[in-house]
Amino acid sequence: MQRMLTMIRKEFRQIFRDRPMLVIIFIVPVIQLLIMSFAFTSEVKHISCLIVDFDNTPMSRDLIHSLHHTEQFDLTEMTTDIRQIDERMKRWQVQMALIIPPHFSRDLERHLNPQCQLIVDGVDGNTAGVALGYARGILSNFQEKWTAELTASSFHNDVHIIQMTERMLYNPDLRSQQFMVPGIVVILLTILPMMLSAMSLVKEKEVGTLEQLMVTPLKRYQLLSGKLIPFLLLSFFELFIVMSVGITVFKISMNGSYLLLACLALIYLMTTLGLGIFISTITHSQQQSMFVAWFSMIFLILMSGFFIPIENMPLLLQKLTYLNPMRYFMTIVRDIFQKGSSLRFLLKEAIPMTLFGLMIFTLSVFKFQKRVQ
Amino acid sequence: MKSPDIIVKTENLTRQFGRFTAVNQVSIRINRGEIFGFLGANGAGKTTLIRMLCGLLKPSSGEATVAGLDIKRESEKIKQKIGYMSQHFSLYNDLTVKENIEFYAGIYGLNRKQIFQKQNEISKQLQMEPYLDSRTSDLPLGLKQRLALATALLHNPPILFLDEPTSGVDPRARRSFWELIYQKAAQGTTIFVTTHFIDESEYCHRLSIMDNGRMIAIDTPESMKKRYKKKSMQEVFGFLIREKGI
Amino acid sequence: MQLNGHRIRTVARKEWYHILYDFRTLFILFLMPVVQLIMLGYALNLEIKRVDLAVLDYARSPESTHLVNTFKGSPFFHPFPYDGSAANMDHLFKTHQAHAAMIVPSDFDRQQQRENDISVQFLIDASDANRATLIQNYCNRIIAEYNQNNTMSLSSLFDLRSTIYFNPDQKSAYFFVPGIIAMILIMISTLLTSITIAREKEFGTIEQILVSPIQSQEIIIGKVLPYIALAIMEASFILLLGMIIFDVPFRGNVILLMMLTTLYIITALCLGLLISTQAKTQQIAMMMAITLTLLPTLMLSGLIFPIASMPRILQWITYLVPARYYLLIIRGIMLKGSGGGQLLEPILLLGWFTLFFFIAAIRRMNTTLER
Incomplete structure (x- = not known):
């Protein structure tokens, strides 16, 4: 001892x-x-996002706006030149791009199912996947909200929507x-x-x-x-x-x-x-x-x-x-x-x-x- | 039965590293109180032999006892009975002189009072009062070497193994070091020392010359000189390596 | 200043033998990137693939079963029924049986008759915040799907198509092969060089060399050359490994990348030399090299975690990490086929760092060696 x-x-x-x-x-x-x-x-924040808006109507801007007010995305600028996407990605200036097609709002009103496109830089595969997930989530939420508004005004009141309420256990602030x-x-x-x-x-x-x-x-x-x-x-x-x-x-x-x-x-x-x-x-x-x-x-x-x-x-x-x-x-x-x-x-x-x-x-x-x- | 006066005894002690034989069938008997020297060039097998006797290495074959204890089975008991000092001096450079003494004394199981006594004794004997609280790394080499010897002797071991204790030390320090060794031998401590300085071999009571792992001669320096009709050990060593060496 | 090629070669050869004889270090230097490549290439996948969902169904009606089946239809969710009480659900999370739980209220059907909005509660284990967010998104999507299927008038308004550029299968190896190259180059160029020079200092061998007719610049060049060779060998080894095992593409200009890699290696070597002038022992050199270069390269260069997600202050610090620029360059050239013009900004910034550290290293070396 x-x-x-x-x-x-x-x-x-x-x-x-x-x-x-x-x-x-x-x-x-x-x-x-x-x-x-x-x-x-492991959070992914501030993904720089380029917006290619061919429509440029209140509705398209509304859609863009839904991405704008999040911590996940930074909207860098707007352009109507599709070649900018590749160029900007090669320069590491943007990581994601959202393309809104021409006549987006017109097609929307006519129920023609216009197609928006998300382009992601896949070099960092994980960030890309997470970013896509975020964007899809935000946009589909938005779509739902829109649908609800549209249907509420044009149809009668028998639509049932399931709402999700969530409780985050152990770490409610998600830190x-x-x-x-x-x-x-x-x-x-x-x-x-x-x-x-x-x-x-x-x-x-x-x-x-x-x-x-x-x-x-x-x-x-x-x-x-x-x-x-x-x-x-x-x-x-x-x-x-x-x-x-x-x-x-x-x-x-x-x-x-x-x-x-x-x-x-x-x-x-x-x-x-x-x-x-x-x-x-x-x-x-x-x-x-x-x-x-x-x-x-x-x-x-x-x-x-x-x-x-x-x-x-x-x-x-x-x-x-x-x-x-x-x-x-x-x-x-x-x-x-x-x-x-x-x-x-x-x-x-x-x-x-x-x-x-x-x-x-x-x-x-x-x-x-x-x-x- | 072995005679009580034989304190170290080896019988065909051999150690191989792979295909290389570092120590080849060495048989020696060392008496109590003797200063026994091992002379040989670097790589002759001296260090390997000492390490086996201290229980640091297992022999490949052969037998040996130190203080009547078998080196294969009772190496831990042997460690109570021996002091060991290698060419690295093995002191902690970042501790002070006092702390080094305190540490090794504690390892050997001395109590507080004994440790204090030892510190005083050593500092008087080696005249190192002014150095007691300075870092060991700041000591002059000769002093460091004598301090290492003093720490190896803290528990008054009956046998002391010295592995090239004087390499790198100036001649004056070497002489005062040997004086210490003589004092210890006079008190009955058996001393086993390896060296590659031929002049030092004259200080030994008995001497063994090693070359390439084999022991090529064993005798007192005097009778070696007489037998081979040479004036100095220098010549004896040269002659033996030429005639019997490989 | 006249440099003697023969003397430099002599020093370089000696250093090369040092490297070869220390086979443990060499072995690790080659094994480490392989392990990292396999782990990060195959295993790093932050997206979740499987969510174990406990379902506490109080309604037990055809409608609620339909809801559960919608979840079953997704590749992510593995729902399983849970019969205990809601209060005991804690166990499910503590024993790691479930990542999330869904509670369907008993009046699920009746609510559907009466009101517009029916609320279904989800409990999500948020101990991993990122995973919780992803699970929440997945749930959202499934619920939206259920709503669409159930309410005819709710057909989707617009479609969302996604395209992934440069790495359509999102293979993480694409991302990490360049990253591991950047790290191993720092490791060899900064860590090993600073340690070897510190070792010569510690053992006093550097004085031996300094008194010989050899010039200090020759020593430095001679010592550093074998490490450059080793670094380039390792980088090519990792690159080949990535291309063979993981089919990592090389889309850009090889010569451009080699030139810029040399720039990066020089920066790293100068850092190593700077450290070695400061450090007296191997241990200190090691510590400085790890904290000043290795850890920042690992954590603050965007090697694993995206810089944009870090807090502001940390983002500013990343501008001081040369690997940040090199990563943009190597990933840009290899994976995107970016040209020199497109990478002008990181190239210029890396260049400035190289110049700065080069001058600093030369000046420090001269003052310390002449003393």
Whole structure:
């Protein structure tokens, strides 16, 4: 016990003496949180839209107007030159174009079903799809409103229309940060412990002090826990900082139990710290370990459902995500934050995550031998 | 039964890395209180041998005991009985001298009072009072080396392994370093030292010369010189490498 | 200043061996884009394809069944009946069984007789705001369809046809192949170069070279050349991979793209050199390179998330990220076949950055090396 404390004290001394390290631990995550939660939004807003209005009547302008008053679309300008669309898209000036055909309002009144056309820049396939969805939604709503007006004036009163009322659960204001910030918490709880533990072990290896420690009677578990406990404590401190920023700056609501979150985070940290040890055993320099850690990070994030919904992935990749411990923790943290789920609802995630944690941790502890290669 | 006076004993100790044999069937016996030297060029297998005896590497074949403990099965127990210092000096450069001592003493299980005592003792012995609170990275090389030795001896181990402890240190510092080693040997510590400085080999009680993983000679420096009729160890070494080396 | 080609070659060769011997890093450098390409190319699809819809039908009439069937007819919705109470619906969302729920009131039919408007309630799991908006839109569309089918007088007034330019199948690989190229170029040119130079500083080998007759410019050029070669090799590797696996088209002018890519690589290298003059150790170089170039390139260049959707302040910051312009250029040339004239604005802006960083790097290098 005393040996372990000696190890822990030394580790803290080294961390707090290393200025770049302090910046990595205390400042970088907050900046990352601030930037990522603003930048990583799956919402699509301000799609620049070119209007090609051949009709130019009050009705066509009315239609255009319906797009105008939304956050999703920015109407750049009007033109009647159809070639402008291709040209403007190649210049990255517009992303979408709405073409209203000539005699639109006349055909409309004669019930001739005129045809409007939406043209989207498909280079960013997702934005294109989402933009089309928005536009279709807005225009069909508009059409319905119009129909109702037209029919109300010209026909008698026996039309029945189903109206939709919706309630948005857990996030009534539809703020995407409510979804992203808990995700970023997970990412930070992965990067930090993994990189720090890997780099600090490899650094001792590079300098030669690890060899010195190996010839002392210090037991393997004492050595490793002396290394890991400081990072564990720091990670919790990190969790605390990031959550306070999330709650105060982004006004994220935390609907679940802090205790449950902390317990499950502890289990998850076993996984990430274990991965850190593992990386340190397969690399020889800090540069290498950083690269390996960075690479695993990207892989874990992409497969976690952080911003790519898992159910949209091809089946094979979906199955692969079950091997990703971050996937489970991502769901857990988001559910605790937003839905206030209790452990009962999270067992499906918590059990595999615990198993992974135990497995990865034990394996890497065994891989870490008190011997040189 | 092994004699109580033999503290390190190896029997055909061999270590291979892939096809390369770093240490080839080395058998030695080292007595308590001896300063035993291993002389050889870089890559002769000295470091590999020391690492096996310290339990850092598993031997490919052969047997060895250190302080009566088997290096394959009881390597963790051996670690209580040995001190080790490598050519990297293995101190934490970002910690102060005091903190380094405190750390290694804590690792060896010394209590607060003992640690405090040791800090005083070392700082007096090495005359490093002015340096106690400065970063280890700021120390002159010779002082760093002696501090590393002092930390390796914190737990008064009966055996001390030194792996090229003097490489990169100036001659004056080397001499004061050897004085420390003699003091320790006089107190009954067995010292096992590797070097590629031939002049240092004269300081050893007994000496073994290694080349390409094999041990090509083992004796006291005096009888080596006598046997091969050479005036200095320099000539003995040259002669042996030519005649017996590969 | 007379540069000696032979000496530059010597330094370059040495650096090249460094790169080749560190096979772990090299392996990752080539494996990483492949994994990213596959993940982002196959998997990044923010549109939702499946909505599990719990239906709490209090009416149980032919009309309500008709409504449910309209939902069944859509490819997105997978409705399933729910028999519990409305108060317990929370469970469905907490266990991820449903993304949305529809509650048909018991007087669904009678309301249809009496009033004009009948209200059907939808509960949508909005923990993911984007998904919730999309689900809401889908529901809207289905309801509109139902209304049209049911009320003869409500035939649609106008049709909406949509055309998607440049990428009709909306393949995300089209979007990400250029993005990954931009990122890997930064990674090699900025991160690796700044680390190698910092490493020589840390180990003191740079002083060794500085006392030799070789000129500092020769060292820099020699050190940087192998990384340019590596960067170009990787970029072509990713490009080929994208064209072979994902059929990503190349519609524009190859030579134009190569010229502009060189401009971008130079910018990135100059950034790397600037960082290396500031950083004393590998660790600091690594940290600076990641926070100053890698993360902005990843997050603030439009690589994954559209810049237009970001808040204003962040949008201003993106103007400082060279990758922003390079992405417009490479995506424009590759996917749209844009010409140099059409991309004049990003090209000029990238050019200014190149010039600025080039001059800054040369000046900093000269002052630090001569000291």
